[in-house]
Amino acid sequence: MKMGDIRYLTKEGIKNTWANRLMTLASIGVLVACMVVIGLAVLISENGNKALGDLEKQNVVIAYMKDYSWALYGRETDDTKTSDSKAEEAKTNDTSTKQETDDAKETDDAAATETPDENGIKQSDYYIHNDEEAKELCRQIEKIDNVKKVEFISSAEGLKTVTEKMFKEEEQYFSFLNDDNPLPCAAKITMNSMEKFDATIRKIENMQEIDIVRSQADSAKKIVAIKNGVQVAGMWMVSILLLISLVIVSNTIRITMYSRKLEISIMKAVGATNAFVRLPFVVEGVTIGLISALISEGLLYFCYRVVTEKISNIIGTTVIPFSEMALTLLGIFAAIGIVSGILGSSIMISKYLRKEGSEFAAI
Amino acid sequence: MSENVAETNSALTNEVPVIEFKGVSKRYANGTHALEDVNIRINKGEFVFVVGSSGAGKSTFMKLIMREEKANTGTIKVNGFNLTKMRRKQVPMLRRTMGIVFQDFRLIPKMTVFDNVAFAMHVVGAPNRRIRKEVTNALSAVGLGDKARSMPNELSGGEQQRVGIARALVNNPALIIADEPTGNVDPNMSYDIVSMLTAINKMGTTVLMVTHDHQLVREFKQRVIMLDSGKIVADNTAGGDEE
Numbered sequence: 001m002k003m004g005d006i007r008y009l010t011k012e013g014i015k016n017t018w019a020n021r022l023m024t025l026a027s028i029g030v031l032v033a034c035m036v037v038i039g040l041a042v043l044i045s046e047n048g049n050k051a052l053g054d055l056e057k058q059n060v061v062i063a064y065m066k067d068y069s070w071a072l073y074g075r076e077t078d079d080t081k082t083s084d085s086k087a088e089e090a091k092t093n094d095t096s097t098k099q100e101t102d103d104a105k106e107t108d109d110a111a112a113t114e115t116p117d118e119n120g121i122k123q124s125d126y127y128i129h130n131d132e133e134a135k136e137l138c139r140q141i142e143k144i145d146n147v148k149k150v151e152f153i154s155s156a157e158g159l160k161t162v163t164e165k166m167f168k169e170e171e172q173y174f175s176f177l178n179d180d181n182p183l184p185c186a187a188k189i190t191m192n193s194m195e196k197f198d199a200t201i202r203k204i205e206n207m208q209e210i211d212i213v214r215s216q217a218d219s220a221k222k223i224v225a226i227k228n229g230v231q232v233a234g235m236w237m238v239s240i241l242l243l244i245s246l247v248i249v250s251n252t253i254r255i256t257m258y259s260r261k262l263e264i265s266i267m268k269a270v271g272a273t274n275a276f277v278r279l280p281f282v283v284e285g286v287t288i289g290l291i292s293a294l295i296s297e298g299l300l301y302f303c304y305r306v307v308t309e310k311i312s313n314i315i316g317t318t319v320i321p322f323s324e325m326a327l328t329l330l331g332i333f334a335a336i337g338i339v340s341g342i343l344g345s346s347i348m349i350s351k352y353l354r355k356e357g358s359e360f361a362a363i
Numbered sequence: 364m365s366e367n368v369a370e371t372n373s374a375l376t377n378e379v380p381v382i383e384f385k386g387v388s389k390r391y392a393n394g395t396h397a398l399e400d401v402n403i404r405i406n407k408g409e410f411v412f413v414v415g416s417s418g419a420g421k422s423t424f425m426k427l428i429m430r431e432e433k434a435n436t437g438t439i440k441v442n443g444f445n446l447t448k449m450r451r452k453q454v455p456m457l458r459r460t461m462g463i464v465f466q467d468f469r470l471i472p473k474m475t476v477f478d479n480v481a482f483a484m485h486v487v488g489a490p491n492r493r494i495r496k497e498v499t500n501a502l503s504a505v506g507l508g509d510k511a512r513s514m515p516n517e518l519s520g521g522e523q524q525r526v527g528i529a530r531a532l533v534n535n536p537a538l539i540i541a542d543e544p545t546g547n548v549d550p551n552m553s554y555d556i557v558s559m560l561t562a563i564n565k566m567g568t569t570v571l572m573v574t575h576d577h578q579l580v581r582e583f584k585q586r587v588i589m590l591d592s593g594k595i596v597a598d599n600t601a602g603g604d605e606e
Contacts, residue, residue: 270482
């Protein structure tokens with residue numbers, strides 16, 4: 001086919017898009033809806049990846065200590081863990097000496113004679129009795145392999161960090177906590193290598209004086225789960241929407257073809273090749289696809305800006321700026337538009353191209 | 364593409380038949396025997412009327428020439444193409460060697476007269492400058508030089524058919540097939556249309572015209588092929604209607 005033919009047929013295709021503007025509009029509407037949903041799935045997935053990457057970069061964990069607050073507020077809920085660890089400890093310490101057993105007996109005897117305070121807590125019910133003991137524990141943690149730095153956080157400092165993140169009204173509401181701080185003291189631990197992350201956490205958790213270690217791993221797992229869910233659901237959704245796009249474009253082209261069956265029959269009678277008959281319809285399909293891609297890009301930009309501004313204000317999280325994703329999304333949309341345009345029109349026109357002369361009148 | 368048409372046309376001599384049917388039979392899937400053992404030869408420069416009642420096989424005869432249908436048995440040669448062995452891809456090349464005039468004109472209503480004729484040249488990939496020149500010439504030849512910018516619905520039935528003839532003529536085909544071109548026009552205009560086709564024939568183009576109008580056949584005294592129940596029952600090369 002000559003360049004002149006291509007120019008002529010492209011012009012015809014664009015003219016047809018305008019001539020069938022109602023159907024074109026309907027197709028663009030459905031295609032835009034499909035593309036926006038696809039774009040949203042891509043943006044959610046990419047933001048999930050980013051959040052995960054950010055969390056992975058944070059090699060800091062907080063280890064909470066078994067101090068008076070723990071004995072008062074957290075011990076009962078932690079019974080399972082304590083008894084489990086005790087059982088584990090008992091298992092691993094099968095070879096303990098008789099002397100150690102005797103020492104424990106003496107401690108138990110002392111605890112039995114000790115008088116509980118007004119909250120019913122005895123000194124022997126918890127392990128960290130003052131800041132000195134807490135700091136000593138920090139020094140012990142520092143000796144563990146892969147631990148780079150340990151910073152002691154007192155209960156008061158912990159509470160201050162929490163209240164700083166609150167709105168003014170919330171801060172005022174929780175002001176009673178200043179007199180009755182429920183937070184246990186903690187150690188902020190920085191690690192050398194993320195590869196030994198889990199092993200280091202286990203070692204810290206096995207220490208008798210440590211209640212629980214909070215790392216971002218939990219959040220990371222949740223984000224991975226959400227991201228995987230979005231990816232699987234997104235793939236299904238994208239596949240279904242692509243199929244819908246194909247059907248929509250095919251349908252528009254079918255209607256165009258129906259309205260142009262006279263033209264097609266004349267084309268064939270005067271010796272038009274199949275490619276010559278097909279090209280204007282393909283151009284029409286691709287034009288619809290590309291217009292839809294541009295509208296979807298604009299619409300998604302607007303929605304994303306509004307939604308991300310709100311999210312950033314509420315949870316203070318940073319999201320990927322749209323400009324970073326704009327070209328990728330436009331590429332995806334254009335690809336969907338072009339593929340559905342070419343496939344949709346080709347499928348439909350192939351049926352018509354097999355027809356001859358008077359058969360067109362019967363369509 | 365038009366060069367190909369020209370080559371094909373120049374290759375055709377009086378000795379080479381423009382249309383040749385040898386033992387051609389056509390039976391449709393529903394069991395109808397449309398044509399049975401048809402043998403015919405139409406040479407370059409002939410004007411042939413094809414007559415016959417409804418269901419005689421005229422339409423099938425034309426469809427076989429245009430390769431809209433394939434014969435079940437026998438061989439068909441048109442403008443040097445062997446239609447029996449022809450692949451689907453070659454069909455457009457065959458059709459470019461012929462011009463078709465339809466009973467119902469088949470003009471595209473949203474296009475001007477000029478564009479309707481030019482459309483046939485665009486299809487064969489002719490350059491714009493040539494299209495302008497040839498379309499103007501073709502419209503002048505059918506007496507519609509001043510109606511180039513008119514829309515089809517602004518023309519009478521006879522004028523519309525003349526646009527159809529200009530469209531069939533514009534690619535300078537070796538063969539013009541006219542399928543009842545006078546079926547939708549008044550008797551006076553019918554005479555004009557056949558006169559026009561006769562004039563085109565005199566310039567060397569073979570014309571094959573299907574008609575029901577025996578008056579015209581008698582008046583123009585050309586070769587007449589009569590079909591009945593799928594068989595050729597008369598082939599009057601001396602001209603005139605046998606009925």
